[in-house]
Amino acid sequence: MLPRSIAARSTRFSSAPQLQRLSTRCPRTHSLLLPSRIYHSRSSFIAGAKTHKAARWRLPQPATKRSLTTKPLPSTQSRFVRFCYRSAAYCGSVVLITGAVITAFFIYDATTYKNDPSNEEITVSELALHPRRGGPKNLPIASVLVDDDDQEGREMQTQKYKPKLVILGTGWGSVALLKGLNPDDYHITVVSPSNYFLFTPMLPSATVGTLELRSLVEPVRRIITRVKGHFLKAQAEDVDFSEKLVEVSALGPNGEKQHFYLPYDKLVIGVGSITNPHGVQGLENCHFLKDVSDARKIRNTVIRNLEAACLPTTSDEERKRLLSFVISGGGPTGVEFAAELFDMLNEDLCNYFPKILRSEISVHVIQSRGHILNTYDEALSRYAEARFAHDHVDVLTNSRVKEVQPDKILFTQKDEETGKIVTKELPMGFCLWSTGVSQTEFCQKLAKKLDGQNNKHALETDSHLRLIGAPLGDVYAIGDCSTVQNNVSDHILTFLRTLAWEKGKDPQQMEISYKDWRSVAKRVKQRFPQASDHLRRLDRLFEQYDKDKSGKLDFGELHELLHQIDSKLTSLPATAQRAHQQGQYLARKLNKIAHAAPGMRLNEMDYGDLDEAVYKAFEYKHLGSLAYIGNAAVFDINGLNFSGGLLAVYLWRSVYFAQSVSFRTRVLMAMDWTKRALFGRGEYTTCVYRSNILTAPHRHDELLDKTQQP
Ligand SMILES: Cc1cc2nc3c(=O)[nH]c(=O)nc-3n(C[C@H](O)[C@H](O)[C@H](O)COP(=O)(O)OP(=O)(O)OC[C@H]3O[C@@H](n4cnc5c(N)ncnc54)[C@H](O)[C@@H]3O)c2cc1C
Incomplete structure (x- = not known):
């Protein structure tokens, strides 16, 4: 028992x-x-x-x-008391942990201040302070820089006698290059008028305050620290390829332009592009969206127009004009800006401005082609158009801007039914010009003095990204400012030849049907996305080049067709994706060259062969395109199309969040998105800056008056 x-x-x-x-x-x-x-x-x-x-x-x-034992068990506490004890214990732990974290933060924060001025001895070479003069224009030659002898924390001295690598520009290409270079291989100097890297894909969001500009920029000095590099806030003017000197200009202490030479062993040109004016008159009445200062100006103008529209002295007609926002260009940048602008007007405006504004605002997108986002898959273009139609964003396709006047835009439009071209007028209070890219003055100058540079839109390089016409292996060009000589037709014909041999046919006798042509075109589009534009109407192309009307294209006809497309292709797509890939590629190659060069030189191997000897040619891999279209996003990932509402927007954000340049910018972006959700898009005030071009994004001392109008 x-x-x-x-x-x-x-x-x-x-x-x-x-x-x-x-x-x-x-x-x-x-x-x-x-x-x-x-x-x-x-x-x-x-x-x-x-x-x-x-x-x-x-x-x-x-x-x-x-x-x-037979003793009665001790009486237990009531549930409520136990709950109180537990809650108190949890609260105590939370308070304790929070207190510990805050204390740790303050301790860390205290260590970041420096009370005593640094008294360390600084060595600066005499040559850095008083450079010798020389070169074709007898300018100072900056062969030694003022921080070449820095020690204690910077350790620049170790780099002093390494091969000089000069990088022009601080954009996508240059930063990818800087991030991939080994720290100890080169003496690196970066030259650019912008002392920051700008995360351009999110720039449209910053024009309306969804994101703050500071969340999109990373100081370049922070980026070059890893490679013990130098930075000069200046602009490249010219290059003397024979003496290996870059002519650089910078604003002196009194605002005057000063010129000097910067010697190089290897030069990388990554100076980007400028907006293509397409020869249109009156672009001084337009805004551009390329830089931090552009985004600020746009934000100011939008808010200034909204404020002016509220004044009792503003007539009905004038109010409508002020609230008419026109975007010229239906590519990704124009479309994303239109979407962001619409979001801001739709979501935030009603809360802070008179309701009448909402009903009188109009957003127009003028697009020269038949669809907006015309480099994307047609289904996505149509989705974007449907979305804009739903949001009452007016899309004017087959339209070309003729002239921009201060208060209106003149444009021609082709009637789709009659084919007639009519000229129309659109009153506007704001116009964004976003119609593709063209070459900077600096690149035009270089192209003129080099043999073999025939492209009007970009500097031509070989497949190793070496500038054609410059001494082999000395000068490279990456990003928007360059294009690789692709020879699309040769590439595809090689592919077709292989295909024919595989099928046991003689390539010269091979004929392809319309079905084959479609799959060839698909392959061309995948390999050369920039060709997509010229491969829209496959049936028409087939008909046009099927000269003997046999219903098949023979080898000769196909060669001619592809050659025509090849000649129309200007460059690789001007995207961050391409610039980034080229920067990464070049970093890997320059690292290899740095290690191989001494041995090669010992073996008396021609230095020019080094690129080919150490690394494969550059191959662009198109990873896909995405675009934000106003609380919705479209993804065109190599034939895998995807579009949708907020879920797609979160995915779109995640992609760019992951690609953002640093942990700091990621944190700031996350904070901005949270801020938008909690408090809206921010202050509706305008900013005035002392100079028109704000080159340093963090210079708050230049902010004069936040309430005045520019
Ligand atoms: C608003 C906007 C949105 C975009 N969105 C996307 C997107 O979503 N996805 C995408 O793939 N691409 C996008 N792009 C395109 C992308 O930004 C460019 O393709 C990319 O910046 C090109 O990189 P880059 O290095 O060639 O030149 P950039 O990034 O333009 O940098 C050029 C650098 O050179 C400097 N520079 C200029 N002249 C000189 C000179 N004479 N001497 C020295 N330095 C000089 C400039 O100050 C700058 O630092 C967008 C562009 C814009 C403007």
Whole structure:
């Protein structure tokens, strides 16, 4: 028999006989043995008993002995008291942890201040302070820089005698290059008028305050620290390829332009592009969206127009004009800006401005082609158009801007039915010019003085990104300012030849049907996305080049067709994606060259061969395109199309969040998105800056008056 207290308690868990059956006596001491587990309910006891038949048996522990006594069990606290105790314990832990974190933060923060001025001895070369003059224009030659001898924390001295690598520009290409270079291989100097890297894909969001500009920029000095590089806030003017000197200009202390030479062993040109004016008159009445200062000006103008539209002295007609926002260019930048502008007007405006504004605002997109986002898959273009139609964003396709006047735009539009071209007028209070890119003045100058540079839109390089016409292996060009000589037709014809041989046919005798042509075109589009534009109407192209009307294209006809497309292609797509890939490629190659060069030179191998010897040619891999279209986004990922509402927007944000340049910018972006959700898009004030071109994004001292109008 079990003692009474056990029997009584065990009825809570199971029946007494059951427990008795499961209990046994020790064969040696004859004391009571109990199962090593205590079960809290009858069912769990039975289940436990079944599954733990092989459970070890053990002698009762002192704790078990207590329960065997006949003393009443100590009375337990009420649930409420237990809850209070637990809550207090949790709160205490949270307060303790938070306190510890805050204290740790303050301790860390305190260590970041520097009270005593630095008294360390600084060595600066005489040549850095008083550079010798020389070169074709007898200008100072900056062969030694003022921070070349810096030590204690910067350790620049170790780089002093390494090969000089000069990088022009601080954009996507240059920054990808800087991030990929080995720290100890080159003496690196970056030259650019912008002392920051700008995350351009999110720039349209910054024009309306969804994101703050500071979240999109990363100071370049921070980026070059890893490679112990130097930065000169200046602009490249010219290059003397024979003497290996870059002519650079910078604003002196009194605002005057000063010129000097910067010597190089290797030069990388990554100066980007400028907006293509397309020869249109009156672009001084337009805004551009290329830089931080452009985004600020746009934001100011939008808010200034909204404020002016609220004045009692503004007539109805004038109000409508002020609230007419025109975007010239239906590519990704124009479309994303239109979408952001619409979001801002739709979501935030009603909360802070008179309701009448909302009903009188109009957003127009003027697009020269048949669809907006015309480099994307047609289904996505149509989706974007449907979205804009839903949002009452007016899309004017087949329209070309003729002239921009201060208060209106003149444009021609082709009537789709009659084919007639009519000229129309659109009153406007704001116009964004976003119609593709063209070459900077600096690149035009270089192209003129080099042999083999025939492209009007970009500097031509070979497939190793070496500038054609410059001494081999000295000068590279990456990003928007350059194009690789692709020879699309040769590439595809090689592919077709291989295909023919595989099928056991003579390539010259091969003929392809319309179906084959479609798959060839698909392949061309994948390999050369910039060709997509010229491969829209496949049926028409087929018809046009099927000269003998046989319903098939023979090798000669196909060659001619592809050659025509090839000649129309200006460059690789002017995208961050391409510039980034080229920067990464060049970094890998320059790292290899740095290690291979000494050995190659010993073996008297021609230095110009080094590129080909150490690394493969550059190959652009198009990873896809995405665009934000106003609380919706479209993805064109190599034929895999995807579009949608807010879920797609979150995905779109995640992609750019992951690509953002640093942890700091990621944190700031996340904070901005949170801020938008909680408080809207921010202050509706305008900013005035001392100079028109704000080159340093963090210079708040230049902010004169936040309430005045520019
Ligand atoms: C608003 C906007 C949105 C965009 N969105 C996307 C997108 O979503 N996806 C995408 O793939 N691409 C996008 N792009 C395109 C992308 O930004 C460019 O293709 C990319 O910036 C090109 O990189 P880059 O290095 O060639 O030149 P850039 O990034 O333009 O940098 C050029 C650098 O050269 C400097 N520079 C200029 N002249 C000189 C000189 N004479 N001497 C020295 N330095 C000089 C400039 O100050 C700048 O630092 C967008 C562009 C814009 C403007």
